[in-house]
Amino acid sequence: MIETLVSAPDPADVLRVDLCAIIVAVTDGTPRILTIESAESDPIASRALRALPWGPLDPRTDRTLERTLRSWVARQSRLALGYVEQLYTFDEGRAGEGLRRISVAYLALMQEQTIPQAGAGWQDVYHFFPWEDWREGRPELIDRCLLPGLTHWLGALGDPLQAERERERVEIYFGLDGAPWVPERVLERYELLYQAALVPEAGAQADSVLGLSMAFNHRRVLATALARLRGKIKYRPVVFELLPPRFTLWQLQQVAEALTGMSLHKQNFRRLVEQGGLVASTGEFAYDTGGRPAQLFRFRRRVLRERPAPGVGLPGGFRDS
Amino acid sequence: MIETLVSAPDPADVLRVDLCAIIVAVTDGTPRILTIESAESDPIASRALRALPWGPLDPRTDRTLERTLRSWVARQSRLALGYVEQLYTFDEGRAGEGLRRISVAYLALMQEQTIPQAGAGWQDVYHFFPWEDWREGRPELIDRCLLPGLTHWLGALGDPLQAERERERVEIYFGLDGAPWVPERVLERYELLYQAALVPEAGAQADSVLGLSMAFNHRRVLATALARLRGKIKYRPVVFELLPPRFTLWQLQQVAEALTGMSLHKQNFRRLVEQGGLVASTGEFAYDTGGRPAQLFRFRRRVLRERPAPGVGLPGGFRDS
DNA sequence: TCAAAAGTGTTATCCTTACACCCATGT
DNA sequence: ACATGGGTGTAAGGATAACACTTTTGA
Numbered sequence: 001m002i003e004t005l006v007s008a009p010d011p012a013d014v015l016r017v018d019l020c021a022i023i024v025a026v027t028d029g030t031p032r033i034l035t036i037e038s039a040e041s042d043p044i045a046s047r048a049l050r051a052l053p054w055g056p057l058d059p060r061t062d063r064t065l066e067r068t069l070r071s072w073v074a075r076q077s078r079l080a081l082g083y084v085e086q087l088y089t090f091d092e093g094r095a096g097e098g099l100r101r102i103s104v105a106y107l108a109l110m111q112e113q114t115i116p117q118a119g120a121g122w123q124d125v126y127h128f129f130p131w132e133d134w135r136e137g138r139p140e141l142i143d144r145c146l147l148p149g150l151t152h153w154l155g156a157l158g159d160p161l162q163a164e165r166e167r168e169r170v171e172i173y174f175g176l177d178g179a180p181w182v183p184e185r186v187l188e189r190y191e192l193l194y195q196a197a198l199v200p201e202a203g204a205q206a207d208s209v210l211g212l213s214m215a216f217n218h219r220r221v222l223a224t225a226l227a228r229l230r231g232k233i234k235y236r237p238v239v240f241e242l243l244p245p246r247f248t249l250w251q252l253q254q255v256a257e258a259l260t261g262m263s264l265h266k267q268n269f270r271r272l273v274e275q276g277g278l279v280a281s282t283g284e285f286a287y288d289t290g291g292r293p294a295q296l297f298r299f300r301r302r303v304l305r306e307r308p309a310p311g312v313g314l315p316g317g318f319r320d321s
Numbered sequence: 322m323i324e325t326l327v328s329a330p331d332p333a334d335v336l337r338v339d340l341c342a343i344i345v346a347v348t349d350g351t352p353r354i355l356t357i358e359s360a361e362s363d364p365i366a367s368r369a370l371r372a373l374p375w376g377p378l379d380p381r382t383d384r385t386l387e388r389t390l391r392s393w394v395a396r397q398s399r400l401a402l403g404y405v406e407q408l409y410t411f412d413e414g415r416a417g418e419g420l421r422r423i424s425v426a427y428l429a430l431m432q433e434q435t436i437p438q439a440g441a442g443w444q445d446v447y448h449f450f451p452w453e454d455w456r457e458g459r460p461e462l463i464d465r466c467l468l469p470g471l472t473h474w475l476g477a478l479g480d481p482l483q484a485e486r487e488r489e490r491v492e493i494y495f496g497l498d499g500a501p502w503v504p505e506r507v508l509e510r511y512e513l514l515y516q517a518a519l520v521p522e523a524g525a526q527a528d529s530v531l532g533l534s535m536a537f538n539h540r541r542v543l544a545t546a547l548a549r550l551r552g553k554i555k556y557r558p559v560v561f562e563l564l565p566p567r568f569t570l571w572q573l574q575q576v577a578e579a580l581t582g583m584s585l586h587k588q589n590f591r592r593l594v595e596q597g598g599l600v601a602s603t604g605e606f607a608y609d610t611g612g613r614p615a616q617l618f619r620f621r622r623r624v625l626r627e628r629p630a631p632g633v634g635l636p637g638g639f640r641d642s
Numbered sequence: 643t644c645a646a647a648a649g650t651g652t653t654a655t656c657c658t659t660a661c662a663c664c665c666a667t668g669t
Numbered sequence: 670a671c672a673t674g675g676g677t678g679t680a681a682g683g684a685t686a687a688c689a690c691t692t693t694t695g696a
Contacts, residue, residue: 013380013381014380015336015337015338015378015380016336017336017338017423057336057423059334059335059336059421060334062414062415064412064414065410065412065423066412086409086410088407089386089407089410089425091385091386091387093383093385094383100380100383102338102378102386102423102425104410104423168626171626172625172626177626178626178627179626179627180627180628180629182629182630184629248675249675249676250674250675265659265660266674266675267660267661267676267677268658268659268660270675270676271658272657272658275657287667289667289673289674289675290667290668290672290673290674291666291667291668291672291673291674291675292665292666292667292673292674292675292676293666293667293674293675294674294675294676295675295676304493305489305492305493305498305499305500306499306500306501307501308501308503308505309503569648570648570649571647571648586686586687587647587648587649588649588650588651588686588687588688589685589686589687591648591649592685593684593685596684608694608695610646610647610648610694611645611646611647611694611695612645612646612647612648612693612694612695613646613647613648613649613692613693613694613695614647614648614693614694615647615648615649616648616649
């Protein structure tokens, strides 16, 4: 009632909370996320930018954050989400108009479905982070593009003490000089590249050999999600959210490999998973495997009671063949 | 300028974001958090409730979330925080007056300091969760109070199917019927007890043999923090944030035990920590140990480069003596 | 001398790793 | 026949768990 009488509030007083969803699926060994076309298009290239499904939280709507998110996603892409967990809350600072924004990101796992909505679609995660996919061995892009860029950045730093600290970060996070490559350090690597201005957020000409860009800070959000997923897969049975109820061990392995970005030793993977009690055979078989028919397994719920941290371990041994 | 002219906005339109801090320290084997007296006191008992340091985010203040938090804490308790990480974002729903609230919680680790501020002080974490401290063996309170309460709740559930599901949760989370006790399931246990109405949030008469109460949902926030900490200690060197720069292995073990709530096997703990490369001897000794002088160690930063997940493992073997 | 805590050594056991090899199906 | 993927067995190596035992201080 009074609303119509007052003039618009000072933008500096307004605090907006947005929700956004990283919806992940793995199909045929490709990890993908759902993107939509951002309403706010690229000012320079004047084309729509890829964005994560998102929307503002309306304080009038009396729902929980998670329910609001689900309804946003349903409206934007006609998807009913299953497994959802809160990921992180990002401070977006003050946007152009002086509006202060906070965004709460959620991670959702599902099986890929076709999206009827125009503009929405599934994108290969590694198109955004090509250096994170080590399934075919160490990506040559690291030596060809990343390290030269990082070295140049290090060289341009004024303070030699800071340069030394930053060099250590580069070595640790990118697995140089004897340090191991640690798949779950996705965010640390992204932030390093961002600091070095190699992966601009939401800029024009941001698509490059160093990956596709996204609207806002959504590429950073995605990096956070991949890091969480790579970590969590090892101690929680999240992989099964990405698989049908019955699956072959090879399918399971492909999902694990897709997420971690590493090739795993087949026999050992199978044993870990079976002996770990993570799966149980159903007695059924899949005949469309291209070779000998494979047993179909299901997730063995009882493992939750038996083991403190049931997940698919990332054994040291990758690179099967 | 216009502010003074317009009437107050409809509370239903207002969205407030609060920040709150769980500040943890461990001294002499006791894990403690910093609490303040809540401004809003208990309506029934008419005494001040314990609360976590918190404050609203002012959209005019152009800072990041974390910086805002630090300044709030400094104002309320004169503490300068060191290590800080974001914990979780809670939906507080709609408070009495129709105001919608979101709160972003942060976890901070430090060494205990005396707080000059009146009302502020350090509280033993296990006073809030007495069932979580297994250092002296399985707390008898579990069998005496918790399980009877939970069993009664299960019995009162209408739907037998739901009762079966809930019984399984009880068994898994409280380590019954062959299931192991998993220290990091703090939140799951709290939520179960909350559902069973055994640990009311922010109510009168909430202090009981089942632990002290806190204002708002702060006890739930604390449960989230303890869960995070118990999990993280195993793959990140967070313990060292709670210790002075030089420490004895026994101090280190006490901190690890305090957080996990389990007694650890002394010799094996020492070996894991030393062989794991987590610490390095300084050559100095502490003579005030009550027995033979102990070597002083320091955190060995280089382990960050050598090991993917450097933390103090929780070996299966607890209960030293 | 005794209590208390630090520190060393050893062995059995289990898990991981890395091999090598066999099986069943479609083309 | 052979390519492809499914599936089994085993032995070496390393980490963990559970012991027992010695050393050094203060009271």
